[in-house]
Amino acid sequence: MTKLLAILFASVLVNNYTLVKFLGICPFLGVSKKVDQAAGMGIAVIFVMLVATAATWPIQTFLLDPYGLGYLQTIVFILVIAALVQFVEIVLKRYLPSLHQSLGIYLPLITTNCAVLGVTINNITDGYNFLTSMVSSLGCGLGFLLAMVLFAGVRSRVEEAIPPKPFSGIPITLISASIVALAFYGFSGIITNIFG
Amino acid sequence: MKKSGILLKGLLKENPVFVLVLGTCPTLATSTSVISALAMGIAATAVLICSNIAISALRNLIPDKVRIPCYIVVIAGFVTIVQLLMEAYLPSLYEMLGVYLALIVVNCIILGRAEAYANSHKVGEAALDGLGMGLGFLLALLCMATIREVFGSGSWAGFPIPFLKDHTVPILTQSPGGFLVFGVMIAIVSAITKGKAPAKKSFSCEGCPSAAACGKLSPASCEMSGKEAASHD
Numbered sequence: 254m255t256k257l258l259a260i261l262f263a264s265v266l267v268n269n270y271t272l273v274k275f276l277g278i279c280p281f282l283g284v285s286k287k288v289d290q291a292a293g294m295g296i297a298v299i300f301v302m303l304v305a306t307a308a309t310w311p312i313q314t315f316l317l318d319p320y321g322l323g324y325l326q327t328i329v330f331i332l333v334i335a336a337l338v339q340f341v342e343i344v345l346k347r348y349l350p351s352l353h354q355s356l357g358i359y360l361p362l363i364t365t366n367c368a369v370l371g372v373t374i375n376n377i378t379d380g381y382n383f384l385t386s387m388v389s390s391l392g393c394g395l396g397f398l399l400a401m402v403l404f405a406g407v408r409s410r411v412e413e414a415i416p417p418k419p420f421s422g423i424p425i426t427l428i429s430a431s432i433v434a435l436a437f438y439g440f441s442g443i444i445t446n447i448f449g
Numbered sequence: 450m451k452k453s454g455i456l457l458k459g460l461l462k463e464n465p466v467f468v469l470v471l472g473t474c475p476t477l478a479t480s481t482s483v484i485s486a487l488a489m490g491i492a493a494t495a496v497l498i499c500s501n502i503a504i505s506a507l508r509n510l511i512p513d514k515v516r517i518p519c520y521i522v523v524i525a526g527f528v529t530i531v532q533l534l535m536e537a538y539l540p541s542l543y544e545m546l547g548v549y550l551a552l553i554v555v556n557c558i559i560l561g562r563a564e565a566y567a568n569s570h571k572v573g574e575a576a577l578d579g580l581g582m583g584l585g586f587l588l589a590l591l592c593m594a595t596i597r598e599v600f601g602s603g604s605w606a607g608f609p610i611p612f613l614k615d616h617t618v619p620i621l622t623q624s625p626g627g628f629l630v631f632g633v634m635i636a637i638v639s640a641i642t643k644g645k646a647p648a649k650k651s652f653s654c655e656g657c658p659s660a661a662a663c664g665k666l667s668p669a670s671c672e673m674s675g676k677e678a679a680s681h682d
Contacts, residue, residue: 428628
């Protein structure tokens with residue numbers, strides 16, 4: 254149990270996928286203008302990460318590894334994730350239209366999100382079992398949601414500022430992201446201090 | 450367009466990183482040192498040239514409706530080839546790049562060029578476009594990595610620099626420094642080109658490979674998706 258908690262907190266705070274490992278920067282910068290959109294995107298990412306891990310971990314363990322097909326990992330994972338996202342979207346549209354309305358528009362954007370592919374590959378590389386893989390995916394998703402929501406809050410203020418002309422738009426956004434990332438550095442070492 | 454024009458536009462005028470702002474994840478993650486930036490840039494350029502050639506050659510065979518999955522398979526195939534070659538001949542670089550090597554598959558630059566250029570141009574032009582964009586990516590990575598490594602660790606490609614190695618700013622090699630250097634570089638490039646380049650004022654779906662896949666998001670920008678979201682409520 255302690256180990257699971259350690260993995261969860263490590264992936265939410267210390268190894269935050271967006272601010273520390275630079276995965277999923279596109280949606281982080283693209284959909285963070287308003288807090289509610291940022292939260293919607295974050296929840297959709299958590300959902301897709303969990304579904305993707307639940308599908309790719311068994312494929313790697315029971316299909317690719319026993320038959321020596323490990324080199325197909327990249328191709329198989331991206332195809333599985335792309336197909337899965339489409340499938341989930343169709344199912345949601347048919348059976349849970351209200352959920353589809355709030356999450357649906359974000360789903361296609363997540364297909365080629367490097368955070369989702371990254372978390373599935375990292376779970377295999379780190380040698381996690383099924384349970385720890387799911388916990389680490391949940392942590393990564395929560396970390397993404399946290400970073401998105403925090404940054405959306407910061408950004409809604411930055412949008413109203415008037416920076417020097419070359420800095421307006423993307424540059425000032427990146428510089429404010431830098432300061433948010435600096436804040437996350439306060440968490441480094443927290444895992445060894447609490448669980449170590 | 451002239452052949453040299455196709456090649457050169459990727460370097461500054463349509464630089465994929467500093468002007469089109471694509472492929473931000475690998476740019477930020479692998480520009481901590483010059484060596485890893487060089488390895489990433491060369492690997493991505495190789496994949497970009499090969500995938501542009503293959504997709505351009507197959508452009509009349511791939512049905513329009515399933516083109517995105519087809520592109521992804523082509524790109525993933527070339528990425529796997531690069532991964533296997535690197536693991537065999539350059540194992541230390543393979544270790545250094547880690548998961549980011551596999552993540553070339555979802556690099557927006559490669560899918561973006563397939564969608565925006567290779568599927569409507571001849572093989573030769575697509576190859577030149579791939580080379581130009583790849584070199585632009587490499588150049589941008591090297592600029593970022595040089596700044597971050599020289600001031601962050603006081604060395605260049607591993608060679609220590611006399612004065613700076615005693616006066617380093619370690620935060621530059623960490624993630625906040627990455628965002629900071631990237632933001633400043635984009636500001637510098639936009640000041641140099643003075644808006645002559647197709648300046649991108651905000652992040653839009655234009656270069657996003659998923660743009661074509663999500664019909665709902667109309668041709669407009671990602672902000673549009675936000676507005677749609679708001680109007681759904």
